[in-house]
Amino acid sequence: MYISTSNQPPFWLRSNQYGIVPVESPFLTVRGTAHKEYDSTINQQNQPKKFSYGYGLNSIVNVGKSSQILLPEAYIKLRYGAFEFYGGRRREIFGLVDSSLTSGSYIWSGNALPIPKAQISIPNYTSIIGHGVLSIKGGYAHGWFGHQGDVKNYFLHQKWLYGRIGKPNWKMKFYGGFNHQVQWGGKPINPYIEQQTGKIVTNYGNDFKTYINVVTGVSLLTKGGLALDGVPINEAWNRAGNHLGTIDIATEINFNSINLFIYRQNIYEDGSLFFLNNISDGLLGLSLVRKNIQNGIIKICFEYLITTSQGGNLEEQNDVIPQLRGNDNYFNNGIYTNGWAYKSNIIGTPLITPLNQIENALISSYDLSEVPNSYIVNNRLNAYNISLSGKILKLSFTTKLMWSNNFGIYVTPFSAKQFSFMQQVNYQLPKYTLVSSLSIDKGKLYSNNLGLHFGVRRTFL
Numbered sequence: 001m002y003i004s005t006s007n008q009p010p011f012w013l014r015s016n017q018y019g020i021v022p023v024e025s026p027f028l029t030v031r032g033t034a035h036k037e038y039d040s041t042i043n044q045q046n047q048p049k050k051f052s053y054g055y056g057l058n059s060i061v062n063v064g065k066s067s068q069i070l071l072p073e074a075y076i077k078l079r080y081g082a083f084e085f086y087g088g089r090r091r092e093i094f095g096l097v098d099s100s101l102t103s104g105s106y107i108w109s110g111n112a113l114p115i116p117k118a119q120i121s122i123p124n125y126t127s128i129i130g131h132g133v134l135s136i137k138g139g140y141a142h143g144w145f146g147h148q149g150d151v152k153n154y155f156l157h158q159k160w161l162y163g164r165i166g167k168p169n170w171k172m173k174f175y176g177g178f179n180h181q182v183q184w185g186g187k188p189i190n191p192y193i194e195q196q197t198g199k200i201v202t203n204y205g206n207d208f209k210t211y212i213n214v215v216t217g218v219s220l221l222t223k224g225g226l227a228l229d230g231v232p233i234n235e236a237w238n239r240a241g242n243h244l245g246t247i248d249i250a251t252e253i254n255f256n257s258i259n260l261f262i263y264r265q266n267i268y269e270d271g272s273l274f275f276l277n278n279i280s281d282g283l284l285g286l287s288l289v290r291k292n293i294q295n296g297i298i299k300i301c302f303e304y305l306i307t308t309s310q311g312g313n314l315e316e317q318n319d320v321i322p323q324l325r326g327n328d329n330y331f332n333n334g335i336y337t338n339g340w341a342y343k344s345n346i347i348g349t350p351l352i353t354p355l356n357q358i359e360n361a362l363i364s365s366y367d368l369s370e371v372p373n374s375y376i377v378n379n380r381l382n383a384y385n386i387s388l389s390g391k392i393l394k395l396s397f398t399t400k401l402m403w404s405n406n407f408g409i410y411v412t413p414f415s416a417k418q419f420s421f422m423q424q425v426n427y428q429l430p431k432y433t434l435v436s437s438l439s440i441d442k443g444k445l446y447s448n449n450l451g452l453h454f455g456v457r458r459t460f461l
Contacts, residue, residue, distance in 0.1 A: 001026070002028075009453075016102075018114060051079065060072060072091065089115070097285060100301075101398070103351060117143035138177075143157075148342070150189050155185045161177050162178075163175065166252075173252045175263075184205070259291065283304075283305045297390040307380055308382060308407060401420075402419065403418070418444065434454075
């Protein structure tokens with residue numbers, strides 16, 4: 001059960017919940033899951049069996065102002081050695097981050113309903129040199145956005161590769177890698193005539209040639225600076241599709257009593273990171289885990305997210321190609337007008353905000369009433385997150401505190417400070433777990449709000 005003093009749950013109750021919490025409250029939710037994990041049986045060589053399979057099914061029924069039935073997970077997975085294939089919807093987070101206490105991994109935080117995909121990957125770090133001295137993991141996927149905003153039947157291309165230097169038992173390990181996300185293809189709901197070229201645009205490239213350009217990120221301009229035949233001019237300037245992602249680095253230090261994980265996610269969209277125009281933007285985090293502790297605070301995470309540079313404001317620069325970089329307008333896109341979102345929820349960090357989640361008084365003050373509800377109107381911000389978790393006997397707890405300064409977007413700037421808090425407490429009984437959360441929003445970005453979530457969970461083995 002979710003209730004709140006405003007018409008939507010507070011930030012921490014609805015964020016990074018894989019799109020299963022409606023934007024309107026109060027509501028009652030009933031959830032059921034079924035999973036089969038891989039066979040962990042060890043063979044005669046003391047290794048797991050090479051081949052195994054599993055599946056996951058998670059069904060949600062929300063009853064309230066916006067009643068809905070959801071399937072945030074429905075997948076089948078296969079493993080052969082180090083490789084895994086899966087098809088369907090599955091909960092995932094991408095990027096080097098503390099996945100349990102983060103405010104949200106920048107590019108893929110678990111804030112939106114999972115996108116249906118077919119994916120092949122090496123999901124765990126696998127040694128390629130020196131019996132673990134150098135290990136890698138990575139993957140390649142194709143997904144389906146379906147019909148959203150002004151575009152129908154468009155796709156997701158996704159790949160990632162991360163490396164680790166250091167064996168699992170080493171005191172210090174180093175990590176690095178990247179992820180590449182692309183929204184591509186599809187057709188405009190209403191074909192249109194390009195003003196620059198006079199061409200009638202009926203699709204955004206759904207053929208194999210476009211797919212290769214999506215995967216490689218090559219330019220679609222001719223040597224004379226013109227768009228290739230059949231390619232919208234906007235796509236030509238900005239590659240085929242909407243490209244975005246992060247380049248991440250991290251280090252892990254294993255002390256006798258604590259384990260430290262320090263990470264940095266650097267943002268890229270239109271090439272500003274290549275020119276170091278937006279190098280100041282990104283997510284910086286420090287996660288600390290206390291070892292051999294049964295009670296008390298066990299884990300603490302500190303994070304700082306900044307997205308205010310975006311390569312600079314183009315109106316203050318000399319707009320000369322190829323030096324035209326800046327005003328990246330994170331998560332927004334001129335063709336895929338719903339931006340980096342799925343089913344009305346941001347795929348990446350929930351601190352970047354669409355219009356339909358901000359305070360009505362802010363909309364009125366800054367004349368945002370004509371902007372579509374799905375449009376992202378706040379992507380320039382800095383935010384501080386402190387989160388901790390622990391346990392006292394049969395009671396486990398998580399505390400999250402967030403302070404943010406929000407500046408809108410370059411085209412429509414505003415200023416709004418925000419504080420969000422959540423206290424979650426779970427109590428373990430022999431057959432059941434009692435779950436409860438209290439959350440508060442105070443500031444000008446969201447409505448001042450007090451929200452509660454309480455329920456009962458049972459696990460059948």
